[in-house]
Amino acid sequence: xxxxxxxxxxxxxxxxxxxxxxxxxxxxxxxxxxxxxxxxxxxxxxxxxxxxxxxxxxxxxxxxxxxxxxxxxxxxxxxxxxxxxxxxxxxxxxxxxxxxxxxxxxxxxxxxxxxxxxxxxxxxxxxxxxxxxxxxxxxxxxxxxxxxxxxxxxxxxxxxxxxxxxxxxxxxxxxxxxxxxxxxxxxxxxxxxxxxxxxxxxxxxxxxxxxxxxxxxxxxxxxxxxxxxxx
Amino acid sequence: xxxxxxxxxxxxxxxxxxxxxxxxxxxxxxxxxxxxxxxxxxxxx
Numbered sequence: 457x458x459x460x461x462x463x464x465x466x467x468x469x470x471x472x473x474x475x476x477x478x479x480x481x482x483x484x485x486x487x488x489x490x491x492x493x494x495x496x497x498x499x500x501x502x503x504x505x506x507x508x509x510x511x512x513x514x515x516x517x518x519x520x521x522x523x524x525x526x527x528x529x530x531x532x533x534x535x536x537x538x539x540x541x542x543x544x545x546x547x548x549x550x551x552x553x554x555x556x557x558x559x560x561x562x563x564x565x566x567x568x569x570x571x572x573x574x575x576x577x578x579x580x581x582x583x584x585x586x587x588x589x590x591x592x593x594x595x596x597x598x599x600x601x602x603x604x605x606x607x608x609x610x611x612x613x614x615x616x617x618x619x620x621x622x623x624x625x626x627x628x629x630x631x632x633x634x635x636x637x638x639x640x641x642x643x644x645x646x647x648x649x650x651x652x653x654x655x656x657x658x659x660x661x662x663x664x665x666x667x668x669x670x671x672x673x674x675x676x677x678x679x680x681x682x683x684x685x686x687x
Numbered sequence: 688x689x690x691x692x693x694x695x696x697x698x699x700x701x702x703x704x705x706x707x708x709x710x711x712x713x714x715x716x717x718x719x720x721x722x723x724x725x726x727x728x729x730x731x732x
Contacts, residue, residue, distance in 0.1 A: 458690060458719070462710030465717035470706035472721070477693055477705035492698050493720070496706060499696055502716060511722020520720075529715060536722070 465506065470496055472516060474610030476601060484613035486515040486621055494520055508532040512614065515621035522624075522631045530638035538621075538628045554619045565615050569608060571599045 461467050473481035473492045481488055493516055497505070506529045509517035514536035521528050537543070543551065553561040575595040579587050602608060696704045 458707065458709050461717055461719070464710075464714060466708070466710040466712045466714045467717050467719060468706060468708050469719040469721065470704055473698075473702065473704060477695075479702035479704070481698075481702055482700055492700075492702075492704060495698055496696055496704055497718065502718065504716065506715060506717040508717055508719040508721075510720070513720035513722040517718075517720035532717070 461508075468496075468500065468502065472513070474607060474614075480606035480610055484610055485617045486512075486519065486614065490516045490519040490523075494523070503527060504529050506530045506532060508534065509536040510534040511536060512618060512621070514538055515618060518621075518628050518631075519624070521637070522627060525631060525635045525637075528635070528637050530640070533639055533641045535643055538625055540622070540625060550615060550618070553616070554622075557616070562612075562616070566612060569602070569611060571595070574599050574602065 458467050458469055470493060471478040473479065473489050474484065481492060497520070504527050507517045507521055509531065514533075517531075517536075518538055521531070549561070549564040553565045575593075578590055578595055602611065690707055690709055693705045693707050696706065698704055
């Protein structure tokens with residue numbers, strides 16, 4: 457994805473703390489991760505920026521956007537939830553854990569941290585000919601990294617702390633209504649985690665045409681030319 | 688296009704943050720905030 461974006465933009469792509477090649481941070485929360493990413497942007501003296509958000513990168517990117525809305529040139533939203541209607545059925549256990557944070561309910565939130573689920577983020581719902589365009593097996597490397605020391609704990613902690621992102625949905629909606637950032641919205645319709653959002657009144661993003669792809673989650677940026685449909 | 692090697696930045700808390708940059712710095716800047724499982728940098732190997 458980065459090489460294609462880099463044809464039109466100067467791309468900066470961090471591994472969030474506790475992900476990829478970044479160290480596990482001392483505090484496992486989206487607020488702490490957002491502070492770390494803001495530190496990177498300040499270090500690189502980044503001013504105006506388009507922000508691409510994917511998955512729970514939304515909890516970081518939208519926090520940064522709302523903290524400095526005047527610096528946002530636009531949003532590229534890829535299966536990134538910021539609305540209650542975006543919680544698919546797989547969130548039921550998490551929502552229960554948030555309301556009743558017992559050990560038992562916590563254990564029920566994580567059946568998806570498996571190799572199979574990691575692979576399905578790329579392949580779920582893909583026609584064979586589209587699946588064949590995925591180079592290599594990136595989910596193998598994803599799974600290897602997720603099993604490094606402290607990574608699974610990071611994911612468990614962030615599943616719990618995603619509640620803090622949900623608590624900011626009204627703040628995010630107010631930001632979108634006030635600042636009306638230009639937006640490109642891309643969505644893989646087979647993503648079981650972030651459901652394609654319904655319209656919310658007064659929001660330019662929701663008035664904009666979206667592109668819904670017949671793909672899984674990450675792989676929605678690898679479509680064939682006639683594979684998407686406007687919503 | 689081949690991606691440049693990942694860079695590392697030491698955060699104020701002492702931990703390392705990995706990131707890649709790509710493209711012409713004179714172009715509009717796109718900051719990518721990828722989620723689970725955040726495959727940005729290891730894809731650059």
